Amino acid sequence: MIRPWGFPIPLLPDELFSSWLVRAALVQGCDPLVLTGSVWPRWRVWTGDPDRGIAADRLAALARASGIAATVFEAATLRTIASAPAGGFPDGKAVWPWVLAAGSRNRRRRGGLQYCPACLAEDKKPYYRLRWRLAWHTACLRHGRILRDCCPHCGGTVEPHRLSAEDRHLALCARCKGDLRKADEAQADGDALAFQSAADEAVQRREGIYGQERISCEEWFALSRYFVGLLRRAAMGKSDILNEMLRAFDIDAGDLEAPATGLVLELLLTRERAALLGRVRRMLGAGPEAFGRAAKKAGASVQTLCEMRQKLPHCLEKAVAGLPDRSPERLRRKRAATGRPRSRRSVARMWARMRRAMLADS
Ligand SMILES: [Zn+2]
Ligand SMILES: [Zn+2]
Structure with missing residues (x-):
C-alpha cells in the first residue's frame, strides 16, 4: 500500500512527465530512484523512457500517491503529440518519429533532451518542457536562442533523472554538478x-x-x-x-x-x-x-x-511527372519491348560476370 504524499506538487506549464517525477523527488528530499522505487517497487522506470507514457496500472499507483489525476500525467507524456506526425500512436517502434531518442543504456542516456538556459534561469523552480524532446524544436521562441543538448561545462548528456536529493533543483548537470543555466547560446537561425x-x-x-x-x-x-x-x-x-x-x-x-x-x-x-x-x-x-x-x-x-x-x-508526384526513369528494371523492360540489342559494354559486363561465376564453380 502506497502512502499518499504529505503535500501536492502540481505540474508546471508544459512540464515533461520525467521532469515532474525528478522534481517531486527533490522537493520531498529524496533521490528520484527512491521516489520511483516507492511508487513502483518492481519497475526500473529509469532504464526506459517514461516520457513515452506508462501503463495504466502504474499510472493509477502514481495518481494515488501524488493526488494528481492520471489524465494530467498522460498529457505530460509524448504519446499524444507524437501521434500527429506519425499518423497514429507510435507504440512499439524503437525510435518514435520526430521524438528525440534517449538511447538508454541502464540509467545512462545518449541524448534525447534539450533545454534553453535562459528559460531555466527565469524559472522559479527550474523544469524541463515537453517540447524540448521534439526533434523539430531546435530553438527557444521566447528567447530566440538555439537550444542546448549537453552540459556547457563537461559536455555530458542532460540527464536530470540521475540527480540526487542533495542537488535540490533540476538546473544542475548530473555528471559534473555544473550549473546548466550558465551558458550563452547563439542566436537561432x-x-x-x-x-x-x-x-x-x-x-x-x-x-x-x-x-x-x-x-x-x-x-x-x-x-x-x-x-x-x-x-x-x-x-x-x-x-x-x-x-x-x-x-x-x-x-x-x-x-x-x-x-x-x-x-x-x-x-x-x-x-x-x-x-x-x-x-x-x-x-x-x-x-x-x-x-x-x-x-x-x-x-x-x-x-x-x-x-x-x-x-x-x-x-x-504531379510536379515531377515526366522526369526520365533510369531504373535498371525499366531499361531492361524497355529493351525487351523494342527488341533493340544490348550495347557492347553491357554485353562485355555480362560476359565477365558469367566467366567469374564459371571460375568460381570449377
Ligand atoms: Zn528560452
Ligand atoms: Zn556537466
Missing part, C-alpha cells in the same frame, strides 16, 4: 525557427501547408523528412545534379556538414537538425511547382529524387 513554428502549427491543426497547398499533418512531416534525406545525400556529395537542383532554393550543399554518422534525424545533435530543418523550410515554402521546375532544369531523373526502394511523397 530564422529559417529553423520558421520550420519549428510551421511544424507546431501542423501538429495543432492536424494539417500543414506546402507552397499554397494544404496537406495532412502526417504528409507534411513525411515530406519534410524526404527533404532532409535529399539534403543529407547532397551534403555527402553523392549527386552533382542534386546539388544543382538545391541551388534553386538558395541552398549550397557545401555549407551543410556531411553527416559524420548515418544516424536518423531523431539522434542528431540540435545544431545538425537546425541546419537541415532550416533548409527544409526554404524548400517547403517554394512549393511543389518550384520543386518540379528545379528538378527539370537540373536534369534530374526519378533516381536523383529517390534512392533505391524509396517512394516519392505523394504531393510531389
